[in-house]
Amino acid sequence: MIDFIRMLGRWALGTLERLGRATLLLVQIITGIPELMMRFSLVVQQLFYVGVLSILIIVVSGLFVGMVLGLQGYNTLVDFGAEESLGVLVSLSLVRELGPVVSALLFAGRAGSALTAEVGLMKSTEQLSGMEMMAVDPVRRVIAPRFLAGLISMPLLAAMFSAVGILGAFLVGHGLLGVDEGAFWSQMQAKTDWYDDILNGVIKSIVFGFVVTWIALFEGYDSVPTSEGVGRSTTRTVVHSAFAILGLDFVLTALMFGE
Amino acid sequence: MIQSKQTEILVGLFVAAGLAALFMLAMKVSNLGDFIDEEGYQVTASFQNIGGLKPRSPVSMAGVQVGRVANIKLDPETYDAVVTLNIYPEYDNIPLDTSASIFTAGLLGEQYIGLQAGADDFYLADGDEITLTQPAVVLEQIIGQFLYSKAEGE
Numbered sequence: 001m002i003d004f005i006r007m008l009g010r011w012a013l014g015t016l017e018r019l020g021r022a023t024l025l026l027v028q029i030i031t032g033i034p035e036l037m038m039r040f041s042l043v044v045q046q047l048f049y050v051g052v053l054s055i056l057i058i059v060v061s062g063l064f065v066g067m068v069l070g071l072q073g074y075n076t077l078v079d080f081g082a083e084e085s086l087g088v089l090v091s092l093s094l095v096r097e098l099g100p101v102v103s104a105l106l107f108a109g110r111a112g113s114a115l116t117a118e119v120g121l122m123k124s125t126e127q128l129s130g131m132e133m134m135a136v137d138p139v140r141r142v143i144a145p146r147f148l149a150g151l152i153s154m155p156l157l158a159a160m161f162s163a164v165g166i167l168g169a170f171l172v173g174h175g176l177l178g179v180d181e182g183a184f185w186s187q188m189q190a191k192t193d194w195y196d197d198i199l200n201g202v203i204k205s206i207v208f209g210f211v212v213t214w215i216a217l218f219e220g221y222d223s224v225p226t227s228e229g230v231g232r233s234t235t236r237t238v239v240h241s242a243f244a245i246l247g248l249d250f251v252l253t254a255l256m257f258g259e
Numbered sequence: 260m261i262q263s264k265q266t267e268i269l270v271g272l273f274v275a276a277g278l279a280a281l282f283m284l285a286m287k288v289s290n291l292g293d294f295i296d297e298e299g300y301q302v303t304a305s306f307q308n309i310g311g312l313k314p315r316s317p318v319s320m321a322g323v324q325v326g327r328v329a330n331i332k333l334d335p336e337t338y339d340a341v342v343t344l345n346i347y348p349e350y351d352n353i354p355l356d357t358s359a360s361i362f363t364a365g366l367l368g369e370q371y372i373g374l375q376a377g378a379d380d381f382y383l384a385d386g387d388e389i390t391l392t393q394p395a396v397v398l399e400q401i402i403g404q405f406l407y408s409k410a411e412g413e
Contacts, residue, residue, distance in 0.1 A: 041263070048266045052273045091288050156277025163280035166288060185287065190369070194289040202281070 022218045025139065029147050029217075032140035042145040043152075050111045050146065050213075051153030055160070057110050058103055062161035065098060066090060066168030073169075074177050086179050087188035090169040091162075095192060095201045096257070099162035101249050104208035107154060108241035112216035115146055116237040119220025120230035128221075143217050150216070154209025155202050162201065200256045207248060212241045299347045300385035301329060304359045304372075305339040310395030312361055312370045318344050320374040325350045328372065344372065346383070354379040358391035370395060 036043060073089045119142065122128050128138040166188075173179040192198065216237045223233035309331065318326040326346035334341050346353065356377030363370050374389075383389070 041267075044267055044270050045263070047270045047273065051277075052269045055273060055276070095284065095288065153273075153277075156274060156280070159277055159280040159284060163283045163288075166284075188288055192289045194285055198281075198284050198289050 018222065021222060022214070025143070025218050025221060026214060028139045029144045032137070032144040033148060035140060036144050036148060042141075043148050046145045046149035047153060050115070050149045051156065054107060054110045054153065054157055057106055058157045058161050059164050061102065061106055062099075062164035063168040065102060065161075066094065066165030067172045069093060069098075069165070070169035070172035070177070074173060074179065083173075083177070083179050084183035084187055086169065086173045087166075087184040088191040090173075091166055091188045091192045092197060094162045094165045094169075095197050097249070097253070099165065100158045100201050100204040100208055101245060103158040103161040104154065104205065104212060104245045105242060107150075107157060107209070108212045108216070108238055108245065111150065111153070112212050112237050112241050113234050115150070115213065115216040116220040116223070116234045117230060119143070119146075119217060120223035120225075120233050123221065123223060124225035124227070124230060126225075139221075143221060147213050147217055150213030151206070151209050154212070155205045158201065158205035158208075196256075200252075203256075204249065204252050207252060208245050211244045211248060215240050215244060299326060299345050300351070300383075301343050301345050302383050302385075302387045302389055303341055303343050304389040304392050305334060305337070305341045306359075306361060306392050307339055307394040308397065309340040309342060310361055310363075310370055310397055312340075312342065312372070312395065316369065316371050318346065318372045318374065320350070320353070320376065325353075325374065342372070344389075351382060353383045355381045355383055355387070356391065357383065357389060358393065359389045360393035361395035363396070 069090050070086060073086050074083055077083045077085055077089065119128075122138075122142065128142065131138045131141060170184060173184060174181050219233040219237045219240070220230075223229045312328060312331065314328050314330050316328045317324045318328060326344055329343040329345040331343075332341045333339075344359075353374065354377040356379040358375045358377065360373050360375070361370055362373045377391075
């Protein structure tokens with residue numbers, strides 16, 4: 001019994017300690033950002049790895065998610081003779097929910113895991129301590145540019161996801177199922193609001209980008225410097241990011257659209 | 260150096276594509292597009308009841324959209340709803356005695372203001388008021404009246 005309580009206590013203390021280290025890392029990153037503006041080329045390079053290389057998976061998934069939404073939505077709406085509302089259904093579900101959430105999940109799998117593995121390997125091959133030896137702060141030189149790149153890429157990727165998804169739904173709805181083109185767009189425009197829907201979706205994706213990149217970089221920076229440790233950290237990045245995204249999505253949705 | 264130049268170009272394309280997607284969402288998907296070029300002149304109309312009318316609901320004449328609802332207020336003295344209509348500048352020849360009523364698009368659709376042209380020689384201008392108005396038809400009231408008259412008839 002005592003052993004069990006002790007285990008619970010150790011687990012709680014360990015979690016708290018990790019949270020504390022993660023917060024300290026975040027503070028260090030944020031204080032490093034102004035300085036980073038002077039050397040923006042570092043960020044540009046990371047934008048390439050984090051953002052540009054994620055475009056393919058985001059665009060392809062967005063297209064298919066939109067097409068499936070178009071097909072499924074049509075099947076339900078046609079029973080009510082309301083198939084013209086397909087545009088509204090697709091645009092609201094993509095812009096409010098699926099765009100930010102699914103692209104953040106994909107981003108965690110595609111870019112987050114890569115960031116963790118890269119930073120973790122840098123740590124295990126002692127590149128980070130090497131930098132410290134040369135009086136270069138690894139947080140400012142390695143971590144902060146990656147963080148900023150993730151923060152910038154995520155909303156852009158989510159916007160692409162939604163836009164491509166809506167185009168996919170239009171292709172299926174208009175081309176395959178014969179929904180009227182004018183009604184599709186005009187109903188969508190009448191019901192989708194710039195501030196309430198699109199801007200809130202963008203805010204969501206910024207929050208997700210922040211959290212996913214933070215988790216990924218912390219897991220890498222804090223990983224046990226062995227091949228096994230890096231592997232475990234990478235797994236944790238994906239799992240924790242997924243939890244954080246879905247949990248935060250509920251909280252954000254309740255704040256934005258609940259009332 | 261060539262490598263980094265290429266990277267920069269690709270990142271530039273990435274950022275441009277992301278912003279373009281956002282722009283497309285703004286213009287094509289949401290109604291921000293016709294929110295910006297909100298030109299025209301404004302006229303007011305007071306209704307006893309506006310039902311589910313909202314700001315930015317369409318204003319149409321003979322089924323053609325001629326403007327949008329700019330804002331809705333409650334008159335503190337008469338307790339009527341004062342609706343400000345923004346009419347697009349190309350429709351500057353709407354007669355002064357035009358009447359306005361609130362209709363519903365379809366059985367359960369959104370509500371809009373329909374204008375019926377009058378025969379006056381003078382046209383509506385900025386700041387004028389449409390005096391002939393007809394309140395929104397509230398479905399519950401009609402059902403209530405119907406049930407009442409049914410009960411009375413028996």
